Amino acid sequence: MADVGKPGSFLTFNIDDGFAEALVRGMRSGFLGDDDYHHLQRCESIEDVKLNLQETDYANFLQNDPSPILPSVVERRCREKWVQEFEYLRAGAVQPLASFLDFIAADYMIDNILLLLKGTLVNPDVDPRRLMERCHPLGRFDDATMKSICAFENSARGYAELYSTVLVDTPVGRYFEAYLQEQMAKRVVEGAGDVRSVLEEVPISTLENTLKKLYLEDFYAFCVSLGGRTAEVMGEVLSARADAVTISVTLNSFHTFYNAPSQRGSSRRALYPAFGRLYPDGVDALSKVDDEDGVGRVLDKYPEYRRMWEEAPVEADDGLGVGGGVGGGGGGYGPTAAQLLTERR
Template sequence: MEMLTFNASAGYLEGVVRGYRNSLLSTHIYSSLSQCETLDDLRMQLSATDYGNFLANEQPPLTTSVIAEKATGKLVGEFRYLQDNAPKDGTLARFLEYMTYGYMIDNLILLITGTLHERDTHELLDRCHPLGTFDGMPALCVANTVEELYNSVVVDTPLAGYFKDCLSAHDLDDLNIEIIRNTLYKAYLEDFYNFTQSLGGTTAQAMGTLLSFEADRRTINITLNSFGTSLSKEQRAKLFPSIGKLYPAGNNALARADDVDQVKQVCEYIPEYKNWWKDGGLGGGSGEDGSEVEELEGKMFREETKLNKLETICQFNYSPFYAWLKLKEQEIRSITWIAECIAQGARDRITDFVQF
């Protein structure tokens, strides 16, 4: 039944996003980019791809930040086209709107963190992701308490419903800001998950897999990053999303974990996560070695990329829209990494990026 009715409302846009997917950079292109000697060489190589002349009007010297900004602008334009053409009263439009909430959370946290550290307001606004903009964003830069933050801006945004569990934090210090960030993401992931499950069919199954992985990754990262901080185990447990393969038993065990070895033991019960700790992954210890945590983060990105790559070839459901956006983000991170290695002369690390 799903196949009979899907094309009537979303068939055209599914074809568009499938075209977007086919324009993602191939292994051959990544190899060519990695051999570039200068950023101008990189621009020339990218001009032969779907990126086209997106850097044609940039004056020298070309910088990594400009490349990342223009690539992101292309992504935003493609996503806005999907939003503009989705039936306004349909579930696809709602689904695409949900996809922007994560960017709203990131922008909110960026602004209040930057304000806390007395960063320039215009600089902070320029760094916000275009997909996460909302009315009243400049007012975030003058809020001094969580209540002011909520009453002046957040109450009129889609994030208002996620914010109710944040109001107990009174001061906007670094720890409370991180608690707010993870509390918002927890509520957002659970809400998005429930929405996709209400759609049923292949969308529910596919998005259940993708969002469950995202929830588990956040749970593991919160646990590892809480070691050596003033965050209590009770506070840590409240930040874990109540979805994912780790939920509930794994979440309960991670809430009590004291070191990396205990996190590893919990992950061993999930075959996909167990492999992260092999072949040079985290082997134990206190978890204070930032390079080890960075390596684990890279393995998580690779697992996410693999899952999203599989979903982009599915049909008659909404998961390809989500998966394409995630893959495009990863592509931009990879291009930016290559560009930065070229700019810094760090050619020995130029291939240390996630490709698919």
């Protein structure tokens, strides 16, 4: 990420950020309140929901959808409203706010690229439009680039084009480049054959976790460089996310290649973010455990996670996935990012 400098002083605040602050304050005033949620809890149908939203900022977001309206439509319209407001805020933002918002969108871009790659590698004949419909709107880039990712040919030329598309034409290409360099023994990847071998031989879950780790470390360093309340608040949020990744990767590695004694301190350890409440002592300890009881013993030293670990159900998964989104999410084995963030708040 380019050097964007630190926020200005109070003397210049209104010049650069006054409009953005007013916009955010207005959006915040449009949040549903306790009374709104109380009324929504008593609704018996989607039509009741629409009626109870008439006096809120959500009054018109379903006006173009004919009845009967499915819950999935409500969810989609809410997401579209959020993305529209986010993009409007981004359009008027100056540095460093612009880069901060770009970091938020980058998280969803990584998720979208992984979704397209997963779908294409599993089913080369899949309709690109179906995959693109599943992408998060906040992480979308131009349609031509998205189509090229999920429609590449299984050939040297196809992988060369994929390499160029992901690394050059997407805003998150630097994370993919760093990953590929790491996979190819710390040297710059030049051949399409190298890219092909990485994508075909390395589990997609490893790619996912490495990209998320690189992204989180980059975002954290950016927030710390800004200092002030941004560093304080976002440092706490991103640290909780990093801890969630570390715990989830550890749990999901059990009964896999990554839990072999020779891999715990190397391959598995390399997937842990290099910051967070657990870093470095807790991370080092988790890199050595081989079962759930070991995880529990490590987390017992951290009050913010001890109670969560005692209460959270542990559910099996077949991969190392940790979910996505700055606000947490994802499934997996044991506590999720969302659960950890809730506990930290």
